[in-house]
Amino acid sequence: MKIAFLNLCHCEPEIVARVAKKLTRNKNFDMYVHVDAKQEMEPFEKELAGIERVTLLKNRIKVYWGGYHAVEATIEMMKEALASERGYDYFVVLQNLDYPIKSNQEMEDFFEKHNGKEFIRGCKIAKTKDWHYARKYKIYNKRDDDFYLNNKSKVLKLLHDGLMACISVKTILFDGVIRENGESLEMYYGTAQWAITRECAKYIVEFERSHPKFNKIMHHIQFPDEEYFHTIVHNSDFKYKCIKYDEPEQRWLVNWRNIHYFEYPKEITVFDEKDFDKLMAREELFIRKVRIGVSDKLMDMIDQVT
Numbered sequence: 403m404k405i406a407f408l409n410l411c412h413c414e415p416e417i418v419a420r421v422a423k424k425l426t427r428n429k430n431f432d433m434y435v436h437v438d439a440k441q442e443m444e445p446f447e448k449e450l451a452g453i454e455r456v457t458l459l460k461n462r463i464k465v466y467w468g469g470y471h472a473v474e475a476t477i478e479m480m481k482e483a484l485a486s487e488r489g490y491d492y493f494v495v496l497q498n499l500d501y502p503i504k505s506n507q508e509m510e511d512f513f514e515k516h517n518g519k520e521f522i523r524g525c526k527i528a529k530t531k532d533w534h535y536a537r538k539y540k541i542y543n544k545r546d547d548d549f550y551l552n553n554k555s556k557v558l559k560l561l562h563d564g565l566m567a568c569i570s571v572k573t574i575l576f577d578g579v580i581r582e583n584g585e586s587l588e589m590y591y592g593t594a595q596w597a598i599t600r601e602c603a604k605y606i607v608e609f610e611r612s613h614p615k616f617n618k619i620m621h622h623i624q625f626p627d628e629e630y631f632h633t634i635v636h637n638s639d640f641k642y643k644c645i646k647y648d649e650p651e652q653r654w655l656v657n658w659r660n661i662h663y664f665e666y667p668k669e670i671t672v673f674d675e676k677d678f679d680k681l682m683a684r685e686e687l688f689i690r691k692v693r694i695g696v697s698d699k700l701m702d703m704i705d706q707v708t
Contacts, residue, residue: 403430403491403492403510403513403514403517404430404431404432404488404489404490404491404492405430405431405432405490405491405492405493405494405509405510405513406432406433406434406483406486406488406490406492406493406494407425407431407432407433407434407494407496408433408434408436408476408479408480408483408493408494408495408496409421409422409433409434409435409436409479409496409497409498409500410436410465410472410475410476410479410495410496410497410498411435411436411437411438411446411497411498412437412438412440412441412465412498413441413498413499414498414499414693414694415445415446415448415449415450416449416694417498417499417501417692417693417694418435418446418449418450418498419449419450419453420701421433421496421500421501421502422435422450422453422456423453424502424506424705425502425506426453426454426455426456427506428506428507428509428510430510431455431506431509431510432455432456432457432483432486432488432490433455433456433457434456434457434459434479434482434483435450435456435457435458435459436459436462436463436465436475436476436478436479437458437459437462438462438463438464438465438475439462439463439464439465440464440465443458443462446458457482459478459479459482461478462475463475463478464546466545466546467545468543468545468624468625469544469545469546469626470546470620470621470623470626470630471546472594472626472627473620473626473627473630473631476495476627476631477606477607477610480493480603480606480607481607483603484600484603484604484607489600490600491513491517491599491600492513492597492598492599492600493597493598493599493600493603494596494597494661495594495595495596495597496595496688497594497595497690499690499691499692499693500595500662500688500689500690500691500692501688501689501690501691501692501697501701501704502687502688502704502708503663503681503682503684503686503687503688503689503704503708504687504708505708508687508708509687512687513597516645518599518643519599519643519644519645520597520598520599520602520635520640520641520643520644520645521596521597521598521644521645521660521661522592522596522597522598522602522631522632522635522644522660523592523593523632523644523645523646523647523649523658523659523660524590524591524592524632524633524635524636524641524644524647524649524658525590525591525592525632525649525651525652525657525658526588526589526590526591526636526651527539527578527589527590527591527629527651528577528578528579528588528589528590529577529578529579529588530578530651532651532653534653535591535651535653536578537624538589538591538623538624538625538629539573539576539578539589539619539623539624539629540570540573540574540575540576541566541567541570541573541574541624542566542567542569542570542572542573542622543566543622543623543624544566544569544621544622546621573622576619580615580616580619580633582613582615582616583612583613585637587616587633587634587637588633588636588637589623589629589633590629590632590633590635590636590637591628591629591632591658592628592629592632592655592658592660593628593655593658593659593660593662594625594627594628595660595661595662595688595690596631596660596661597660597661598635598640599643601640602635602640602643605634605638605640606631606634606635609634620633628655645660654666659686661686661687661688662686662687662688662689662690663681663684663686663688663689663690664689664690664691670690670691671691672691672692672693672696672697673689673691673692673697673700674696674697674699674700675697675699675700675703677700678700678703678704681700681704682704682707
């Protein structure tokens with residue numbers, strides 16, 4: 403069972419290297435790392451130097467919180483991994499501060515046991531009556547620019563948000579169904595961490611190439627990495643291979659976890675050693691999230707038993 407771990411990174415190269423070292427001890431596990439183009443590459447190159455079967459992507463993209471470029475960066479990693487002669491069976495998306503809580507053998511056994519299953523749950527939000535979801539596609543979102551994130555002026559940010567609200571006149575009647583190539587693609591929502599088979603990965607890459615209208619609309623969706631891949635999969639026959647499908651609409655990301663355990667009371671919880679017993683009892687393969695200076699002892703404790 404060959405697995406490509408696709409790690410979307412922007413900070414804490416020490417954690418990235420620690421996870422890479424741990425996973426690639428299994429000869430069937432490789433890691434592909436995309437470093438946000440806004441960040442210096444040298445710290446990541448230094449930390450990852452000498453670790454076998456780690457590929458640092460050369461084609462780097464500026465990734466912004468809540469923007470479409472996270473989708474593009476993920477697809478770049480998928481393309482790179484698909485082009486490898488290794489012939490991966492599964493593709494697992496990680497996000498920088500994720501940490502494995504199962505041993506490599508347990509992970510391999512898990513995917514062997516569930517071989518052919520897609521771990522990308524989705525909640526249909528097209529035509530929803532819940533504004534919590536409807537605003538994700540009815541309100542025009544634009545986060546992929548240096549101006550919005552780097553401008554310190556609250557006034558200019560308010561003007562930016564006001565402009566987006568005005569532009570929303572064009573999208574407010576959108577029902578979340580994208581019509582292209584004779585297809586009616588209902589929008590789905592889920593977590594940005596997932597695992598899919600090789601066949602599903604190839605389908606997504608080809609879909610991205612052949613659906614320019616879909617891509618254009620997804621550019622202004624709120625947090626498109628939580629909708630893009632899920633919409634593709636759950637409007638295809640691959641949905642029937644998902645661990646769950648046709649699930650009823652339900653709020654909050656924690657209700658759509660795949661193989662990652664995370665908590666999200668007001669913001670994503672950073673776990674520490676006090677969480678060890680609880681996390682070891684979880685069935686998921688990874689946790690989100692850990693940080694240097696907070697989670698060091700927890701990571702040591704996990705490594706001792708995995």
